[in-house]
Amino acid sequence: MTATEAPKTPGTGAGSATGTGAGSATGAGAATGPGAGTATGPAPKVTKVKAQNNRSLAVSRLAGNLGSVLVSVLVMLVLWIGLLKLYHVQPFVAKSPQDVWRYLFTQRLDKVHALRSAAENRHVLFLHLKTTLRDASLGYVAGIVLALGVSCVFVLQRMVEAAFMPVALVLRSVPLIAMAPLLTLIFGRDLLAVAVIGGIVCFFPALINIMYGLRATPRSALDLMTSYGASRLTTLRKVLVPSALPSIFASLRINVPAAMIGALLAEWLATGKGSGAEMLTVQNTSDYGELWAAVVVVTAVAMIAYSVVSAVEAAVLARYAPDATGRKR
């Protein structure tokens, strides 16, 4: 899923999220027009205005993100209810949004039907969610850090890329479930395995994205560095990485849901703890209330985390790569 997402993301930005962000950014741009024109005052004032614009750009982008989150929640609810109705899925298996609501907030203890109270349900869910969040963070950091390092090496040394790209491809194209027995044998069934499995899931899309960003550095900037006699490392640090910031953030963003998937997979295939393992367990004890609630909670968490990363991205890009948002426009 993330593999198909990866190539298109650098080009289109974050879909609807950046769309609205860019829209309001144009508004801010129009407002600066007259101000800059009439004042023509001293330079510090202009930078102050610019900083303000940047901040309002970040704020409006955040607002845009929240708006798009609301819209996507609505779309999901409609799809959820609609598809279940359309395909007449057994209500015992297919829980509606109301069922999930009841499970999370209004369920009373019912020993006859083996139902826990809502408070207890939430307790169980969040206990597993805590584990999953830790696992997801581990895989996320592992995957991104590795992708950053490897993509820098790949860009600096084409020969290394030619030699090692197939390895990255193998990691991506062999199903994790097929690799799992070997991975657990080598890395055990604890945090290391979580980092490896989560890392594998996050690594490849991040690698491709970041390499794309590093290579998209303007030729003129590189020429400038060459004419000043800068070393390759200096060029990487001062020009390549900063100009790849939009791509780096794009991969930070798309890897949020990927990291959740990675964590769930690791819990399912290796550790047997956390939401991933729990989802499988409750399916086999026919506890579909918990299964659906867990899916909803995990999805919600992924959406929130995605929005947070988007907000950070907006703030950082507004400061370091203001023209990146312009380019997207």
Added chain:
Amino acid sequence: MTKGRHDMDGAGAVDRRAFLRGGAKLLGGAALFGVAGPGLLEACSKSKTTSTTPTSAGTPTTVNFGTLNFNLPWVPDVESGGEFLAKDKGYYTQQGFTSVNLIPAGPTATPQETVVLTGKALVAVTSLDSTAAAIQKGSPLKVIGTQYQKNPFCIMSQASKPLNTPQDMIGKKIGVQSVNDAVWAAFLKANNLQASQVTKVVVSFDPTPLAQGQVDGWFSFITNEPIQLGLKGVATKTFLLADYNYPEIGNVYIATADSLKNDRAKVKACMTAEIVTWRECISHPDNPAQATIKDFPTSGTIEAAQKQSVEQNKLIAEGDALSSGLFYITPASQTQNVATLALGGTTVTTSQLFDMSLLDEIYAAHSDLKPVPAQGTI
């Protein structure tokens, strides 16, 4: 230019290879016929000898039930040898089905209860625990029979580091397949063990991690994994759950209350075929083993399949089956099983869980199917 020619060469090579492969397939097919020919003939003669005793169940029916969707209990192996045998020998079609679709289960498949509830299968073989849990939560399912009068659940460990009792598992890592979670949780409760005292590791079906020492114990079927590892030279130690506060039937047949009412003839036809085929499995344990290896060559060795076939017959042709017919769950057994389930916190009544009326009708109509044949050897 050179590149283009190279590519064309490549295409040519692929074509030649594909052609050769096709040829090999033809040869392989012919070889298969050669090997299977006598086997089939033998099988036919065998079925003739068993069906010369006039079985009303064996006579072809004129009804058309369409395709039978049947959910197996596990990944394809001789545990479902009876079903493969029935498919190969046409026992389902004899009962009026045009064809049969045997749906495999396994550690990551959709639970059989869900498959049956959603109408993707008419009948499934599953564990009593997961069905009881589903029924307690309000799903309209019924247990209509059981393959094993005594469950084969056991905890297997390496003989060098044996786990002899449930108490030995404290502080140890036990590999449990997610399908067996309901049994596992109930078994721990039945033995006053907290889930936190034993580390459960979610595992797949291949018990290699036990042999490699990744885990200390393995939730197994006594008829399966210990035999597999034994044939690979790994000595194992086992204890049965049934010997530690967990007496229970195993591999139960389930159907929805709705199909028992509205598709009763179909369910009955399916169960009749099941009785016919498993009777043959008991008297000729080699037949299901051969059928399994023929249909699923990668499922294991014929030696393992034969051993498992003989072992599982001891659980099927046992206890109440001998007096009441194959798969039958007597009222006394029903009460005991409900008590076992209650140990694990699943509280259901016998009438919520069991419905023997279908087997009653089958055995009333085909009294010749009721006597359980003597267990054959290989």
